[in-house]
Amino acid sequence: MEKSNTEFEVKEGRTTIVVPHKGKRVTFVAPYFGTGTYNQVGKQIDDAKLLRPTFAETVSLVYSAIQNKDKKYAQQVLDILNTNWLWGFNNIIYKPKEGAFISDRNRKDVHVPFGFKTGEYSIANLVKNPFVLALTEGEEGAEKLGKIAKSQKITPCVWSFDKVDSKTNRVASLDSDEDGGLNVNGDYLVGDGNGVAFGVLE
DSSP states (O other), X not given: OOOOTTTTEEETTTTEXXXXXXXXXXXXXEEEEEEEOHHHHHHHHHHTTOBOOOHHHHHHHHHHHHHTTTSTTHHXXXXXXXXXXXXXXXXXXXXXXXXXXXXXXXXXXXXXXXXXXXXXXXXXXXXXXXXXXXXXXXXXXXXXXXXXXXXXXXXXXXXXXXXXXXXXXXXXXXXXXXXXXXXXXXXXXXXXXXXXXXXXXX
């Protein structure tokens, strides 16, 4: 992925952060919302007439911040990654013997059959994980996630389920733990706290 001058573009007034995403650009609004639960932060974003960021959009934001650490707000994004977690507004439904069904405002019920590995990962295997590929909306997003993981101190982890005994609802988030390892979280409850998010302009 080639660097460009538009990889972390800040506009003041209504402060926006514009980053590349899937061949286009996505515009985030600062300041961020939170900290709070998935539902609390989501409602704050809704009330501000903004869109809830997907996990893939959040990955693009963090990736661009890493590539442009000298830009205003970039370090703030990275500080959040290291001290809280960034909500990705993806609903994940796990079904017995079937796997994970991932939805967001752009997609519905992307199916990932059980069999994908959870826990600690090499970066090379992280970007090939079917669950990660579904959350990040494909290879480009997974590669960005891999480069984020490479910027951390230790190997990344994917937190999800190998199986479930009953239908289980969870949500997604991204953070770096106190030891400096990237966590791709697909097992958080909507009531879990301490998350933040940047709203997205439509």
